[in-house]
Amino acid sequence: MSTPRSQFLSDAQVATDDVAQRGFLRQALGGYYVSRDVQKARYRDWEQARDAAAMAKWNAVNRLDRTLTTFATNFERNGGKIHWARDSAEAREIISKICRDAGAKAIIKSKCMTTEEIHLNDALEAEGYGVVESDLGEFIQQLRKEPPFHFVFPCMHLKREAISELFTKHLGTAATDSPEELTMIARRHLRQLYVDADVGISGANFLVAETGQISITENEGNARLTCALPRVHIALAGIEKVIERLDDLAVLLPMLATAGAGQPMTCYNTLYAGPRQPGEPDGPSEFHVVLLDNKRTALLADPEQRDALHCIRCGACLNVCPIFKNIGGFAYGTTYQGPIGSVLTPHLRGLQQWNHLSGASSLCGACTEACPVRIDLHHHLLHNRRNAVLAHVSLFDRLFHGAFGWVIGRPKLFAFGGKVFRATLPLLKKLPLPYLSTWLKSRELPEAPKKSFRDEWKGSQS
Amino acid sequence: MKSAQETIMQRIREALRLPAAKPHLKSTAASGTPAKAGRPWLPDGGETPDARLTVLTENLIKLKAQLIRVADMSQASLALAELSRTKQWKRLAYHAHMDTQALIKHVGCETWQADAEFDKQKLESCDAGLTTCEAIVAQTGSIIVSSSTNGGRSLSILPHAHVVIARVDQVMGDLSDAFTFIQQRNSDHMPSMISFITGPSRTGDIERILVLGAHGPKELFLILVG
């Protein structure tokens, strides 16, 4: 039976062997690096702006009891309804009940990774609702029956030919190699679906405590339509999405856009305060926000890694990660890919089963450097490794380290062992030993020196 | 049995008993709220009205939005008529407002007041939507529309083109200015939607190649009076 670990190893191997695909991925990210640097240069000081963004999230998360209560109170004052979900199952049940009560048939969704986390689409489809993803990348992935490859760029692994074929197969459109024409096919296909949908489901990028608004960031306008045309609007958000003040967005919105996609500002940043108000011509008559815990409070309880809850899901850490660039998004087998996914998943799904992701890192620190809210990502991977060992020391580790400690406490024995090791090293390299021979596949062992350090030292003193 | 809300709040309170260290900051002394501390380090929005207009103009060009500067409302209405002719619009939707009503008088295509009796199917068939706006942010090139004063939620997003009529004194420096303005103006009650529109709708989902008009307007025109 495959475990998450063995699955990861074999998927990562396959992805890494596909040199052409790796090249394609790098090329797709190439434009991002250029525009990100151009935008960063427009900041008067990017590093200090990161400090401000980090503090905005730190304040909100470390006072989560107050900020969340304030948000919920202010949100309901604006006429919306708050729901609390301890876990995925509860969140799914809340959302399908709202759909049932609304007598819904068709549901339109804008991009929301939290709905991926709770596997919402499967649940709604099982109850007979038509659920359509409206974000172009998500729409493509839904047609392919595949999860997103990257939580910001869901189909960045696909070439235009594959997308054209997909559209021909499912939508009956003529083949084309123009990204523009492909986009227009999706545009035409989805327009009537927005108009016909009874329920719109979105995520939320920020929950503003001070004003009780939710903030949604997007480029395509599909979230705007999802939140405008259906009768009912449901937004699903993790409890960590809350921020204290409206003004915090003055820092967070541009930084999210610049770090994540190299933009000065994402095309639509929209604040929703409630259902349609008296005097407004359109908008949903019901507005629900579902606040999801799903083990976030367990991460909150770990002061060392609490800052992982600061994540604004910009995707910058994926874009710079040498591991992501080589193994791609699918091999992770997680909702959130890349460094932040490797940090979060062991907390959300179990440390022992998912600890292998803590090793999916070269510890180069590129992620930490890229993160607009200064999450200490690569150190958290180390923390997870340590915690996994502390929680469960394997027999091998116990024997090996016990023996090592015993030997090293006996200097004569240690010196003798060293001598034997130096003499047999050339032989060891050739033997098909477990671990060592795998490790040596892509590495060279140095030549053993003639003398040990202690012998050298003695020699130099005389 | 405890409600989900009580359980989650209790978990949060227990989790927060152990304090977390502050992030490793690079700056020496951040004073005031994070947003106030960060403000001097973000991109500049311009100190004077002229500087703001320069920044705004540059941003709109990069965003591929089209800025049309005119001296007065009569020129603005000529500009709209010109747009409608060259783009061959058949139907233009607008909302009730002094400025929009003044503008559409000579537009030369069918016009429809979308906020009189809202009809999403009819709005979908419109080539363009004409709205006013709350404010404009030079720093980011964003145009702010609200559901209560600028024609609702769909008028600025569903038609294929969006035309905004605004006056130069609506141009603000940065996002902080805009949020202060929004909070003062709506101190008692926020409109149900406030959107910061930064350029025409776009996507890079296919091979990270930029395509305009993913689901929202393909074209965004700002007619700026004064």
Ligand code: SF4
């Ligand atoms: S961890 Fe930081 S860089 Fe990665 S997605 Fe979250 S905010 Fe962005």
